Every structure is written in structure tokens, then in C-alpha cells.
Amino acid sequence: MSFFLCVDCGGSKTAAVITNHDGEIVGRALGGPSNFAYMSAADFQDAIRMAVSNALKTCVSPPATEPLPLPVGPGVFASAWFGISGVDSPAAAHNAASAIAPLINLPLDGPNLTVANDTHLLAAPLRLRHDINHAVTAIAGTGSCVVSFTQDAAGSLVELARTGGWGWILGDEGGGFHVGRETFRLMMHDLANLKEKVLAQFGITGEENAAEVLPVIHIPEPHSASETANVPAYQQVAREKRLSQLSPLVFEAAFKEGDPFALRVLRNCAGALADQVAMLCLTSREDVALKPRGVKPEDAILCFGGSLVGVEDYRELVLDELKKRGCVFRYVEFVEDAAALGAISLAATGKS
Known part of the structure; x- marks a missing residue:
């Protein structure tokens, strides 16, 4: 089974959430800071690797006791959505995606990998509503x-x-x-x-x-x-x-x-x-x-x-x-867990 991954990258922590095709959360983990504007590409990649590796532990049966190594094999993730603080331009989004794509085995420029500013994750509720x-x-x-x-x-x-x-x-x-x-x-x-x-x-x-x-x-x-x-x-x-x-x-x-x-x-x-x-x-x-x-x-x-x-x-x-x-x-919502809502919306739409 392939999974849906959403990662909220901020200045204080990295939150990774994984769901199955039914939108059920099967893995989650926190990592260190991952504001792309304030760190090197290598440090940013390490923060992503730590959070996603730990989130994957509970996605296998039986659950692993140690983080699962990245990069993952093909087909592990159907799609992924990264909301990253410090990504404020197309060039920054491309550079961040270049660090991410090899870790999760998704094409850099394909439709199943979305890399944008972390404000985009807050709009995840829109993808779950059909009347607006x-x-x-x-x-x-x-x-x-x-x-x-x-x-x-x-x-x-x-x-x-x-x-x-x-x-x-x-x-x-x-x-x-x-x-x-x-x-x-x-x-x-x-x-x-x-x-x-x-x-x-x-x-x-x-x-x-x-x-x-x-x-x-x-x-x-x-x-x-x-x-x-x-x-x-x-x-x-x-x-x-x-x-x-x-x-x-x-x-x-x-x-x-x-x-x-x-x-x-x-x-x-x-x-x-x-x-x-x-x-x-x-x-x-x-x-x-x-x-x-x-x-x-x-x-x-x-x-x-x-x-x-x-x-x-x-x-x-x-x-x-x-x-x-x-x-x-028409609607007002406080998004407390942007990574979880993002992953659930990925599973609901079946696409990034």
C-alpha cells in the first residue's frame, strides 16, 4: 500500500504526518527546525529525513523500533505535500523540492510532489469542501x-x-x-x-x-x-x-x-x-x-x-x-494541526 505524506516545516519544528488511502493517520513524528531560508540545504534535508523516518516507523507491521531509512523505495508514497517556512519564491520552492524528491522517491517536477510556503497548508480545509x-x-x-x-x-x-x-x-x-x-x-x-x-x-x-x-x-x-x-x-x-x-x-x-x-x-x-x-x-x-x-x-x-x-x-x-x-x-476554522489536515486532504483528493 502506498501512503500520503504531509510535512509542515517551521522555524521551531518539523511535523510529518502519514495517512493511508482511507485518510486514517498511520504515522506521525516531529523533527528539528526546517525553515528553508535560515539553513543549508543539507541541514534542511536532515530535518526532513529525521521527521519522515520516524513517522514511517508505525506504518509497517509490526511497527519498527528504529527510524526507517530514507530514501524509500518507489511507490511507498502516492503523493506528498510540503509546506515550508522560508519558501517564498518559485526558485526557493524548486531548490527545496530538489532536496526532498530523492528522499521520498517522487519525481521532482511531477504532479504528486507539492512544495510551497507553509501558509498553503492552512488552506487544506478548502480541499475538503465542495460548496466553495x-x-x-x-x-x-x-x-x-x-x-x-x-x-x-x-x-x-x-x-x-x-x-x-x-x-x-x-x-x-x-x-x-x-x-x-x-x-x-x-x-x-x-x-x-x-x-x-x-x-x-x-x-x-x-x-x-x-x-x-x-x-x-x-x-x-x-x-x-x-x-x-x-x-x-x-x-x-x-x-x-x-x-x-x-x-x-x-x-x-x-x-x-x-x-x-x-x-x-x-x-x-x-x-x-x-x-x-x-x-x-x-x-x-x-x-x-x-x-x-x-x-x-x-x-x-x-x-x-x-x-x-x-x-x-x-x-x-x-x-x-x-x-x-x-x-x-461562510466558514471559519482554526487549523491546529496543519500537517494532519494536509495529509487527510491528500488522501481525500487522491492527488497533490
Whole structure:
């Protein structure tokens, strides 16, 4: 029997899921980081090999105790779908596919191997529905990215448009970095219960005001071990992480303590993410000639992914903001396990 393989390649881990032709998950495993933009082709290939080899252990009878070696023989995989962070161009997709194809014994340029950005995996629910033909995926974790899709006649996903995903310097609206940045931006003008906790994160107490933390936020992280001596832990973190790591404090203050300042921060961030989604949508007030690639939300599914929108209360804020902008989707889904849903959709369609 041949199997269907889906692999979600991210900056912190690699998740591989294998299903049979009935869509039943028969193998899964995790590997190390596999962001294609930040590692060599050899290291990327090793991360794929580890995850897929371990996922294959439970696909044989009796289950193996050790990872099964790659490359596999012909016919083991009917098709495979790889969603890879850091693959943002056709050239990058081709280079990644060149590292993958020999491991799983699928033709590099054949129809049964799909290699794309990891945002594509979030659109997997579209392939399981037959009454719509469009999807918008909205990722909001540390960063954010919004992409719209349609399906071609063969059932393959086709990217229509994208906004965001440009990193913390240029964007990441609605993500963790934005939450931290917005918290400090508003703290310069306001007082709140949250303020004391945020300042304490950076070792500032007493009557000092928020401006005192600005040098701590902007100072570069140490570049060598000798420079870290007597340096506070928060200063050893990359500058963008110093802000994105504040999001759990803000979420707790907003949704558990009902802090109005924290709720204001998150409403602003949710509104910014909603703006990104609305840019790709065509509402009743807009002319299709001005936005030919726009998606009609009433005929589409909105697929959320990422740690921040994994919080239901925050998703509701985003949906409320979308409603204000005239964007109400027919379906809304939070994709918690993109690799599993991708593998199941492969089996359902029988193709990549």
C-alpha cells in the first residue's frame, strides 16, 4: 500500500504526518527546525529525513523500533505535500523540492510532489469542501501573514494574493511582536494595571515611567559569550523577541483579568490583522474591476493558524473587526494541526 505524506516545516519544528488511502493517520513524528531560508540545504534535508523516518516507523507491521531509512523505495508514497517556512519564491520552492524528491522517491517536477510556503497548508480545509472555491489563510503567531487561494480544475491550490509576512521591521500586524509594540506605544500615553507587569519584565520598578524602558528595548543583544556576563536575561534576547514575548502578559491581562488597557491593545492589533484580511476580500461595497483577485468572503472559508489566533477570544476580536469591514465568511476554522489536515486532504483528493 502506498501512503500520503504531509510535512509542515517551521522555524521551531518539523511535523510529518502519514495517512493511508482511507485518510486514517498511520504515522506521525516531529523533527528539528526546517525553515528553508535560515539553513543549508543539507541541514534542511536532515530535518526532513529525521521527521519522515520516524513517522514511517508505525506504518509497517509490526511497527519498527528504529527510524526507517530514507530514501524509500518507489511507490511507498502516492503523493506528498510540503509546506515550508522560508519558501517564498518559485526558485526557493524548486531548490527545496530538489532536496526532498530523492528522499521520498517522487519525481521532482511531477504532479504528486507539492512544495510551497507553509501558509498553503492552512488552506487544506478548502480541499475538503465542495460548496466553495476560495479560502483566506491568516497566520498570527510571533509574526503574521495573510494569503488568499482558489482551486484549479484539478483540485490543486492556487495562490491569488498575499499581504504581510514581511517580518517585524516591515509588518507582522496582529502578531506577537505587534502586540508588544502596541503595548508600549499606548503605555506612553496611558496608565494601566498591565503597565507595572510589563515594566517589571525589564527590571523597571517604582515611580519610573515607560520611557525608561526604551533604551532596554532598542539596545542590541550581546554578540559573544563574554558580553553576556552580568547582562540581564531579557537583554540577551533578540530585540524583536523582547516585545513579542510580552504577548502572554497582555493576553492574560485582557482575557483573564479584564484589564481595559490590555483589551484596547488587542483590539487595535486585531483590527490591524483584520485590515490585512480585508485587503484580499471583495465586499459588496467594492468593485470587482478594481480588485480582480478579491475573494468574496460569503463564498469562502477563513482559515486561522498560529498561537495568537489559537486563543478563541482573540479570534473573536478579529472576526468582530472583520464584520465592521463588511467581511463575514461562510466558514471559519482554526487549523491546529496543519500537517494532519494536509495529509487527510491528500488522501481525500487522491492527488497533490
